[in-house]
Amino acid sequence: MAKEITSRNENYSQWYNDIVIKAGLADYSAVRGCMIIKPYGYAVWEKIQAQLDRMFKETGHQNAYFPLFIPKSFFSREASHVEGFAKECAVVTHYRLKNDASGMGIVVDEDARLEEELIVRPTSETIIWNTYKSWIQSYRDLPILINQWANVVRWEMRTRLFLRTTEFLWQEGHTAHATRQEAVEEAERMINVYAQFAREWMAMPVIMGRKSEAERFAGAVDTYSIEALMQDGKALQAGTSHFLGQNFAKAFDVKFLNSEGALDYVWATSWGVSTRLIGALIMAHSDDNGLVLPPKLAPTQVVFVPIYKSREELDRISSVVSQLRNELHAVGVTTHYDDRDNYKPGFKFAEYEMKGFPIRIAIGPKDLENGTVEVARRDTLQKQIVSSNSLGKFIIGLLDDIQNNLFSKALEFQRQNTTVVNSYDEFKSVIAGKGGFVLAHWDGTPETEAIIKDETKATIRCIPFDSKPEEGKCIVTGKPSMQRALFAQAY
């Protein structure tokens, strides 16, 4: 199959593309900027969805579905929201095609122009708040805690598989609350859910914090994000949660009667993560042999590869594997048995490494004799011979170990690549050199942020929640600063 991939050192972007394609996660499509998520990639997304959905339900949310199309007029209601999205909206103008008069294929029927154009949703705040208006009368109707799993379209100039595509899959939570405090708490709760998911399930350390004004979501009062560091030293925003204040309630006139009988605007939040998480997963853990997936999100955790000479030997191995698989299934481990006869073991080893299966178990004649199996772990590529007695317990422990090891490695990388700087010169040399996260004092103004972005391409990823107050001077203007901001070049 000759599936070699470009090394990270040689060309990081190419390495990333190679993994996506050769691990079978996704393909380019006939539509510019849009990708085909292949079964293996979609299986990863389903694992992500399943766990997040569980966490959303545990925090009291329900799923619903709102339309793909949004009347154009809805968009203009909230001024900064329109401005933020106007440049990347796909617009539906007609509802019919017809045969071309000159017989040259099919054309848009100009007689079928829509009265009002429809926007293909880039996000659903407007259609949802237009709906909430009719759902909310009194404080007894609140809170409304809704999530939807959907596709959205943002017409990007330049796309990259999973990281930025014209159409992508995501979830968007939209909640309505009676008080400001409750909405703020909700926005904070959900960014914490995302952080927990990233750390515990993706084995990916993240920095949680507040966005600067320039990086804030269009239409939000406050945006919180989780920021992850990729292996090339660039930051990736992995999830966002917005406190929307009363902006959308005012734009869509959503008022409620509070318990004192007074009329007030509803408080809102929205929050989302997308298939971009798969890109994050790839760039957080994978190596030059291919994809590395954390056990908790791997579609299949263990693959069995038989090694045999004769049909009879294969049959004996298959029956042992069948028992072992049953044992593993009983303790909740997912497995696959690759008994294809047209590939040799070595080929299969390479293939499952490319696809990032956390554990590979080889079993051959020697193992049948000794009651053992050969267990290889994807994260370290180490192999060991293990007794096939009580294999379940061993595998459970090993999966856990791999999950933890991936997180520790990524955390160590993040630590090694987070630099505290106290001057602009130092800042520039770190950003231009080793890259990574840079913690620096900033005077809090968009002007200074713009200068830094202009001169170094680094942006403020967030102002971390857990950073201690610390007096200092802005690295650019020298003005007083009470806290360090987290800078990086970002995806």
Add this chain to the structure above:
RNA sequence: CGGGGUGUGGCGCAGUUGGUUAGCGCACCUGCUUUGGGAGCAGGGGGUCGUGCGUUCGAGUCGCACCACCCCGACCA
């Protein structure tokens, strides 16, 4: 949108100063032998050379135009 690159069987590529039947590796099909790190041999199938127009006795090769995709940058989750 600017800069760079690439379009030739499924994939990766070669194809000379234009020359007739367009090759190679991998993959695929059949058979036999193999199987503890990407198997070997034998036989076989598969290509209007991205599209269009032009130059020419003759175009994968030369010219013009167009299209698509990738990489780098500006915009963004």
